[in-house]
Amino acid sequence: MNLFTFFRDAISAILGRLVSAGTLPATVLDTRLTVEPPRDASHGDVSSNAALVLSKAAGRKPREIAELLAAELRGHPDVAGVEIAGPGFINLRLHPAFWTKRLADILTAGEDYGTSTLGAGKRVNVEYVSANPTGPMHVGHGRGAVLGDALAALLARTGHDVTREYYINDAGGQVDTLARSAYLRYREALGEAITIPEGLYPGEYLKPVGAALAARHGRALLDKPEAAWLALIRAETIAAMMALIRDDLAALGVRHDVFVSERDDVVAKGKVEQAVESLRRRDLVYRGVLEPPKGEKPDDWEPREQLLFRATAFGDVVDRPLQKSDGTWTYFASDMAYHHGKVERGFDRLIDVWGADHKGYVKRMEAAVKALRGDRDTQFEVKLCELVNLLENGEPVRMSKRSGTFVTLREVIDRVGAGVVRFIMLTRRSEQTLDFDFAKVTEQSKDNPVFYVQYAHARTRSVMRQAETALPGLDLSAAALAGVPLDRLQSKAEFVALIKTLAFWPRLLESAAETGEPHRVAFFLYDLAAQFHQLWTHGKDDHELRIVVAEDRDGTLARLALVRAVGYVVASGLRLIGVEPAESM
RNA sequence: GCGCCCGUAGCUCAGUUGGAUAGAGCGCUAGCCUCCGGAGCUAGAGGUCGUGAGUUCGAGUCUCGCCGGGCGCGCCA
CATH class of the missing domain: 1.10.730.10 (Isoleucyl-tRNA Synthetase; Domain 1)
Structure with missing residues (x-):
């Protein structure tokens, strides 16, 4: 039981009676009033601004309304005292027995105490982590994972029907790069001396992948053109990377209900075309040329005609490209299609947990969801997650993928434990950067x-x-x-x-x-x-x-x-x- | 140039979704261990809530301008 909603309901009931009696006009019933704890405990246990916010609708002074309500509240069995304070706050002091009854509630409910039906009937999709399947998770991913997982748990605890989802970005150029990197490791596993060129992934974690490829395919893929092996190696490497990521998530105690593949579940099934067609029917796409960005101009900028989404009709600052110049879809187009799918699955609320580096992407996704939801009132919000600074006794831990001093999430979990990682990740608001100091978080x-x-x-x-x-x-x-x-x-x-x-x-x-x-x-x-x-x-x-x-x-x-x-x-x-x-x- | 995030005590940060006299930890000052676990506790000092307007009964919170810091800005994801 939320005692504040309990007393808000009590006040609403009183208002209902006062309206029926003709003492107050019916319009007061539409006003949103709050019942909350006063900041200063000396003001009592429960405080309401009812008289203040009702004043206008009732056409009477706040203090008069407060008196009306106070007279009724004095008869409430749990109320020991009512005071009117300041401009018209109603302060309730509750009978001591009310509090000991709450204690009995807790002992009866045990750890379920606080579970509520606030979100009953509401379906919520929480998408979190969604790290690209190109390597092990880093600490920043870990923060998003903890945030999303805790948020999902909170929503479930308050009665929402929650789906925990992971979107696998396995359709773009990055996974081709990954495949080429893995292919090098495959050749290495077969005895070749390799050098990893700039632009490919140098991480050691691809060595076992190369060894597994060598074991499975032998020398069959050597000396073949890329076209002969890319798709195969890509699929196997992505699977290996996702296994790695799932292991990391398991070590952190984070789970998902649904994994959606951009390549298999969105692009291959023609969902992008469907989403674009849906926009086209409402005249929300057109071919056009974007203005160059002001300020720092990209050196190679030149005007090009592209297929654009009319994002400006939904609050974005510019219209957004859906196709690259080679005719393939942009990442935005497939992500939009993915969200279209989430809307069509009938969720009331979509929540995405993103890294702060995707900040500039929020507006266009909001615009896309507004455009694609049609008559539905699907709510969409992005929770941005700021960086984590790893420290050792106050000194920043130097990290570089090149030099091999990169600290993975798994290393942090192994060192301090999943519980510590999870708690510390929540000791700051998500949009605030967080210092994670190895010395401090293990200190007793x-x-x-x-x-x-x-x-x-x-x-x-x-x-x-x-x-x-x-x-x-x-x-x-x-x-x-x-x-x-x-x-x-x-x-x-x-x-x-x-x-x-x-x-x-x-x-x-x-x-x-x-x-x-x-x-x-x-x-x-x-x-x-x-x-x-x-x-x-x-x-x-x-x-x-x-x-x-x-x-x-x-x-x-x-x-x-x-x-x-x-x-x-x-x-x-x-x-x-x-x-x-x-x-x- | 534009968009978004941040700006609160010396430092690190909360601030109950617009409420009353703005809080906590660290640090500083002064205390507290014969006593259920001192791995801690008590008290004190410390603030023009970046800044200037606006909205209203009321603004750290909402709106606009400005200052400072960060991130992002077509064919990367």
């Missing part, structure tokens, strides 16, 4: 957020273990704890404050899902961990805050219930972003 201190949050979870577990030895024979199962008298916790503000933070979790999940910002989960977990650690330490000065007190059996049970609930929410959040919670440190 408060500097390291992964450790700090894991320690909080481990501490909840260790307290339970400690309680079992201090007070043998207690039933510490969640079911039993949900049933103990929890009102003992109401006497200490610190306990109630912690419950309030836990009760915020359902709302946090919903807002993170709606905004598509999984980093909010990581920040919430950090704040919750901090609050729990503080409570623990305060128990050293204030004995009433100690959890386990041998001579106070009932109080101990109530406090253990709280500890257990903290453990559930922390574990739930960690698992959501793909991190296994620690039992001990």
Whole structure:
């Protein structure tokens, strides 16, 4: 239960009654009001701007409306006090029993607490990673993978029907280059001395591919023209690269439901022609000549007539080419066709996770989806993912594909663990560059957020273990704890404050899902961990805050219930972003 | 030249999708270990939210201009 939507519904119900009674005009029902936690806890537990936003529609002063609503809200069973503050905010103070009931909710639901039906009936496609199948994943791909995977998990958790998708860019010139590079390694495996020319992929990871090709084909492909082997080697090498990438993804704990091949599923099936034809029917393509870009002109620029998509009709700055001068489709054309397919599969919402280097591409894809969705109202959004800077004790790790000092995602995972990688990737907003410092992320201190949050979870577990030895024979199962008298916790503000933070979790999940910002989960977990650690330490000065007190059996049970609930929410959040919670440190 | 992203404490960053007196960590200053795990905790100092207008009951948040940083800009993907 999201308690803020709970009280928003309560206020809406009151408004309905006031309208029926003729006290307020029906127009107030159309106004969007918010119910949220006040920034300052001294203002109460729940705050609404209802009176402020309704003022215009009602034709009355905010304070008058606030008084009307306040009078009704005072009768609500969970409300202990109502205040009108500032220009007309309605602040609710909730009865302490309301909070202990939420604690019981958590113990009953366990790690499912916060699961909601917000997205019920909505089909969402999240496309992420989509690294070109030309080599192992690097750390930047890893960030996109974590972001997309966590976002998909968030959407699923909030009731959406989620498809996790990977688009394989296996149709362009890059995979031909890949095939030629692999062919060289094939010749090398058969004993030839090779040099890798500029422009081909020099990576060692193609050696095993060359060896496998040699084992499978023997010398059959040697001394043949490229046309005789390109398609064959390309297909086998792409398969090998995708196996590599799937391995990397598995090591990170990231999975996809659907892999779509640009070559096999889009181009070969004539989807590009279909998409272009669909645009042509609505007069959205034409042959024309683009203006040269202003500022830095490409040296070899000369005007050419091309097949263009009228992207400017949908908010883009220029129309976009669909065909190269040799008549083949541009990457944009096939990607557009791919998105056309996603629209036709009937999703309500499409989310693409892209690297920030594709920023300049967003507008045209948005335009394409708008053009191709026709009468549907498919929503499309791109989540851009900024760079990751790898550091070693504050010093940048020099990376170069040439010199062989390139650090792959797999190396990072092997060194610090998938859980650490996943958590750290979410400690910044995605559009902010992220520093990943090997020294810091493995440090066992408060500097390291992964450790700090894991320690909080481990501490909840260790307290339970400690309680079992201090007070043998207690039933510490969640079911039993949900049933103990929890009102003992109401006497200490610190306990109630912690419950309030836990009760915020359902709302946090919903807002993170709606905004598509999984980093909010990581920040919430950090704040919750901090609050729990503080409570623990305060128990050293204030004995009433100690959890386990041998001579106070009932109080101990109530406090253990709280500890257990903290453990559930922390574990739930960690698992959501793909991190296994620690039992001990 | 155009488009997009970023600009918040000395540093690294949050900021509840327009709410009330802008927060956290690091660093700095001053404290706290006979006591459920000090792998930590408490207090203090530190801000014209890049800047100038606008929108309104209200702007770090929305709109426009300017300044600074980054990325991108036809036949690469």
